[in-house]
Amino acid sequence: MRGGKDRHCARPQAALAEGGILRVTPGTYSNVTLFRRMLRQARPYWPHIATTLLLSLLATPLALLTPLPLKIAVDSVIGSHPVPLFLESLLPADATHSKTAVLVLAAGLLVALALVSQLQGVGISLMRTYTGEKLVLAFRARLFRHVQLLSLSYHDSRGATDSTYRIQYDAPAIEWITLDGVIPFITAGFALTGMIYVTARIDLQLALVALAVSPVLVLISQAYGRRLRVQWHEVYKVQSSAMTVVQEVLAAVRVVKAFGQEAREQERFIHHASEGLWARIRVAFAEAGFGLLIGVTIAVGTAIVLLIGVRHVQSGVLTLGDLLLVMAYLTQLYGPLQTLSWLAGHLQRSLASAERAFSLLDEAPDVAERQDPRALARAVGAVAFRKVSFAYDDDHPVLRDISFEISPGARVGIVGATGGGKTTLAGLLTRFYDPTAGQILLDSVDLRDYKLTDLRNQFAIVLQEPVLFSTSIAENITYACPGASRHDIVAAAKAANAHEFILGLPQGYESQVGERGMRLSGGERQRISLARAFLKDAPILILDEPTSSVDMRTEAAIMEAMERLMHGRTTFMIAHRPSTLTTCDVLLAIENGRLAEVESAVSTAASAGPVRSWGRP
Numbered sequence: 291m292r293g294g295k296d297r298h299c300a301r302p303q304a305a306l307a308e309g310g311i312l313r314v315t316p317g318t319y320s321n322v323t324l325f326r327r328m329l330r331q332a333r334p335y336w337p338h339i340a341t342t343l344l345l346s347l348l349a350t351p352l353a354l355l356t357p358l359p360l361k362i363a364v365d366s367v368i369g370s371h372p373v374p375l376f377l378e379s380l381l382p383a384d385a386t387h388s389k390t391a392v393l394v395l396a397a398g399l400l401v402a403l404a405l406v407s408q409l410q411g412v413g414i415s416l417m418r419t420y421t422g423e424k425l426v427l428a429f430r431a432r433l434f435r436h437v438q439l440l441s442l443s444y445h446d447s448r449g450a451t452d453s454t455y456r457i458q459y460d461a462p463a464i465e466w467i468t469l470d471g472v473i474p475f476i477t478a479g480f481a482l483t484g485m486i487y488v489t490a491r492i493d494l495q496l497a498l499v500a501l502a503v504s505p506v507l508v509l510i511s512q513a514y515g516r517r518l519r520v521q522w523h524e525v526y527k528v529q530s531s532a533m534t535v536v537q538e539v540l541a542a543v544r545v546v547k548a549f550g551q552e553a554r555e556q557e558r559f560i561h562h563a564s565e566g567l568w569a570r571i572r573v574a575f576a577e578a579g580f581g582l583l584i585g586v587t588i589a590v591g592t593a594i595v596l597l598i599g600v601r602h603v604q605s606g607v608l609t610l611g612d613l614l615l616v617m618a619y620l621t622q623l624y625g626p627l628q629t630l631s632w633l634a635g636h637l638q639r640s641l642a643s644a645e646r647a648f649s650l651l652d653e654a655p656d657v658a659e660r661q662d663p664r665a666l667a668r669a670v671g672a673v674a675f676r677k678v679s680f681a682y683d684d685d686h687p688v689l690r691d692i693s694f695e696i697s698p699g700a701r702v703g704i705v706g707a708t709g710g711g712k713t714t715l716a717g718l719l720t721r722f723y724d725p726t727a728g729q730i731l732l733d734s735v736d737l738r739d740y741k742l743t744d745l746r747n748q749f750a751i752v753l754q755e756p757v758l759f760s761t762s763i764a765e766n767i768t769y770a771c772p773g774a775s776r777h778d779i780v781a782a783a784k785a786a787n788a789h790e791f792i793l794g795l796p797q798g799y800e801s802q803v804g805e806r807g808m809r810l811s812g813g814e815r816q817r818i819s820l821a822r823a824f825l826k827d828a829p830i831l832i833l834d835e836p837t838s839s840v841d842m843r844t845e846a847a848i849m850e851a852m853e854r855l856m857h858g859r860t861t862f863m864i865a866h867r868p869s870t871l872t873t874c875d876v877l878l879a880i881e882n883g884r885l886a887e888v889e890s891a892v893s894t895a896a897s898a899g900p901v902r903s904w905g906r907p
């Protein structure tokens with residue numbers, strides 16, 4: 291079941307917007323910052339990462355030990371050298387001179403080494419998968435929690451797909467960076483240090499010459515690193531825009547079909563997807579160029595060592611054997627050096643992803659909570675607007691200078707032309723958005739002083755476009771109160787006049803409603819979302835055209851049920867039909883974002899009062 295543990299939950303229908311993309315400027319974060327934040331995020335799994343690292347480091351001694359059985363067989367079985375000292379203890383005292391015993395020992399050692407090596411491989415693989423999956427899950431969960439906390443204006447403007455892409459495809463960067471980046475970086479670093487030490491002991495000058503290519507490698511890595519990062523950002527941007535097309539079309543598949551626009555949408559998708567394809571090819575070219583430069587630089591280094599080495603041999607400073615040895619070590623030394631350079635380039639992809647994920651985390655919700663917010667168990671229900679203005683963007687003011695006061699338990703009707711700002715006004719009340727000027731008070735306290743979850747728990751809302759979740763009807767009704775009993779669910783459904791149609795469905799309350807409730811009619815969806823509001827015993831009701839998609843008879847039944855629901859609660863009811871507003875105590879008329887008229891009436895006289903006067907020209 292969805293929802294939190296408590297009886298009331300906030301934000302029931304947030305985070306459903308679509309379209310739009312969040313911008314990230316490549317290079318917003320330095321590499322150090324990204325690594326630091328990634329490692330901090332991975333902190334609970336440091337022991338796992340360290341274990342994986344230790345297992346990886348085991349590879350070097352195992353590789354060094356692998357030829358040992360052969361050496362023993364050649365030297366001590368075929369030849370007549372004594373068995374290496376440390377192995378003598380493994381043999382019974384009288385068997386050290388038995389060639390058969392030594393041969394069996396060599397064979398046993400070979401099997402044992404193979405076994406340890408395989409176990410090491412299995413260990414790494416299991417640790418890697420476990421740690422990697424855990425890391426990604428924790429990071430995704432953090433991103434998802436944050437996305438849910440972001441305010442509606444973020445979702446309205448940035449859309450759902452880009453956030454989805456970041457949670458699904460960018461979050462795994464934490465696995466790539468820690469397990470495929472940091473661990474090989476450390477192991478290669480160890481191997482490099484070892485090889486430098488060994489080479490320097492044979493010929494210091496040659497070791498220095500061999501290392502002289504390192505600054506060049508660093509420069510190449512840096513130059514390409516920046517370029518690759520920018521290119522990966524481009525890849526992610528176009529890939530997520532291709533995904534936006536798919537999501538948009540699938541979410542509105544009825545409209546696409548109704549207008550016969552399948553071919554056009556197909557073209558739009560292919561256009562975005564091919565941009566992604568070319569962006570990937572550009573990255574592949576850059577990476578190939580990068581690999582080429584690294585390879586050539588290393589070959590030049592080897593060639594210089596060869597030139598100087600031969601001179602040293604000719605002048606008698608170095609023996610031929612030593613030169614051969616140095617050349618052999620050089621390949622081993624350049625191995626890790628090449629890995630390090632490669633990593634610097636290849637990590638750019640993960641770093642670009644990490645940058646996108648962190649920039650999502652760094653989006654601050656603009657409806658923020660105060661440092662020490664006020665708790666609110668149950669509001670009395672007095673609401674006041676003081677000179678409230680609001681705009682979604684700077685150029686288009688939606689509400690201007692609105693002031694009114696509502697006493698607890700009053701029924702407020704909100705009327706006005708379409709697009710006038712009625713839904714916006716209700717959104718300000720629940721703090722989906724904050725006013726750009728002025729103040730909204732609940733029980734004489736500014737909304738911004740309350741704890742957000744406490745504040746939203748005070749409202750039961752029926753949105754203009756009811757949205758259901760792809761689960762059963764019963765779960766949809768209990769969305770705000772997960773612990774509700776079947777008796778309460780049925781009572782709420784009866785009150786919303788939904789019980790009968792629900793029983794008429796093959797699986798009754800367990801019927802699945804389909805994604806966003808698409809398997810139900812508009813009126814059925816609306817009645818279920820009404821039942822959801824009925825079940826949530828909140829002191830303030832907000833009904834945004836609650837009966838707009840039902841027929842007159844159902845409307846009358848719902849209004850009669852709502853009559854009971856509204857009793858003792860402050861109610862804001864937005865409606866176009868005057869019949870819906872007959873029982874209101876106060877009528878607010880919004881016109882071009884301003885409060886044009888406030889009418890009060892005694893509810894019993896209302897049918898002849900405020901509505902009619904509102905209807906006057």
Ligand SMILES: Nc1ncnc2c1ncn2[C@@H]1O[C@H](COP(=O)(O)OP(=O)(O)OP(=O)(O)O)[C@@H](O)[C@H]1O
Binds near residue numbers: 682708712
């Ligand atoms: N998320 C949004 N971002 C930007 N502008 C918005 C947003 N939502 C609404 N608007 C604009 O704000 C104005 C008021 O919209 P609102 O939804 O409050 O109107 P309404 O009075 O509820 O209309 P209706 O009766 O059609 O439901 C409209 O001009 C609309 O275009």
Ligand SMILES: [Mg+2]
Binds near residue numbers: 712714
């Ligand atoms: Mg509206």
